[in-house]
Amino acid sequence: MRGIRGAITVGRNEKEEIWQAAQELITELLRTNAISADDIGAAIFSVTEDLTAAFPTAGVRRIAGFDLVPLFDARQCAIEDSLPRCIRVLLLVNTDVPQSEIHHVYLRAAAELRPDLEG
Template sequence: MRGIRGAITVGENKKEEIWQAARILLSQILRRNKVQAEDIGAVIFSATDDLTAAFPSTGARQLPGFDLVPLFDTRQCAIDESMDHCIRVLLLVDTERKQSEIQHVYMGRAQELRPDLRNF
């Protein structure tokens, strides 16, 4: 089992934007790591306090194969000067890949959270 991390930012606190961002982020993580929905043990989302229009997991649930994947939403810690409008995710995935082979995905302004991963 491996953890795969990611994050993405949204422009506005709107339901469709939050759902779309969650779908885009998960799709990229799955593609880059060659993971299928059936390989996922659980997905944990967190969102910043300014994203209140929708649960990111509702957007994820719309992806093919995600009807049986356990999904969980939580609130990101409110830290002074932290990034706003940000959705973070942790996938727990059953894979034979080594830790060094996992590709974590940071998109939009969230790339600033992990500048060491920009080349991936």
């Protein structure tokens, strides 16, 4: 089992925007790591305290195959000067791929959270 991390920012605190961002993030994590919903043991999402319009997992449930994946939402710790309107995820994935070949995905302004992964 491997952990795969990702994050994305949202422009506005609106339900559809939160759902679409969560879907975009998961879709990109699946694509870049060549995995499917069947490979995921669980997904843990967190949102910053300024995102209150929707649960990201409600958007992810719209993706084919995610009806059986255990999904969990939580609130990110409120830290001074942290990135606003951010959705983070930790996927627990059944894979034999070595950790060095896992691709973590940080989209939009969330890319600044992991500048070491750019390029």
